[in-house]
Amino acid sequence: MPIRWSESLDTLDWDELSALYLAAPLGNKSPAWLKTVFSNSMFRCLAYDEGRLVGVGRALADGADCAYICDVAVLPSHQGTGLGKEIITRLVVASRGHRKILLYAVPGKESFYGKLGFRRMSTAMAIFENQGMALKQGYIAREAGDPA
Template sequence: MITLKTGQTITPEQLAEVFKASAINRPTEDLQRLETMLQHSNLLVTAWDKDRLVGVARSLTDFSYCCYLSDLAVDRDYQAQGIGRKLIEKTKEEIGERSALILRASEEAMAYYPKLGFDHVDNCFVIPRSF
């Protein structure tokens, strides 16, 4: 049985492991950077199979107007079980109805998010990171 937790502290090593297991492209070898990512997130929803971290939804939000879902990752062994959907639903519950939930999808996930109620928008701009 999968348990969702909000605000559960995780280590950079745990985050790296779930990123690797999910095949999401993140800097998994840079634990300091992952630590900083965790420290500066203000909404973390995690999925657990007993004591094993199997999913993460990491967001930055003001809990009033908008929420940027920066990372949605589910271990490949646990995908196609609705865990990603549950992580998003819990994130939406935490931010409330007045906040927009925004994310940037990888090419591989472009067909996934509309199934969860996300609208595709073209009015987005990005200044890419240098590395």
């Protein structure tokens, strides 16, 4: 059976979505938290295989200037099949018309996204809720004056 694609949250099982992120592995994201962030995203991409949620992604967008792709996750059983690439491609197509499309990636996945046309930014900066953990996990670089 082919992958069934959806953008709708109407029948999404939020517990199943939470389990997908944990298995991907992209961390422990509660169903309530996921409902908030997916509901507030302009674009969503949900992939189902025989009724089972196997891949997702979302993009925050303002409708003109900036779209931001994040939270792309694929179950381990479907990784390496092209599903992640298709999710990104669908979100990029949905985001067309924005002046820029940004993407937030797990460290180590940059070459995957580079093959899809994304380029490293020299001016991107972030403030994380837990700066120390973000530094340890490689999301941000150590700056002069940061505690060791």
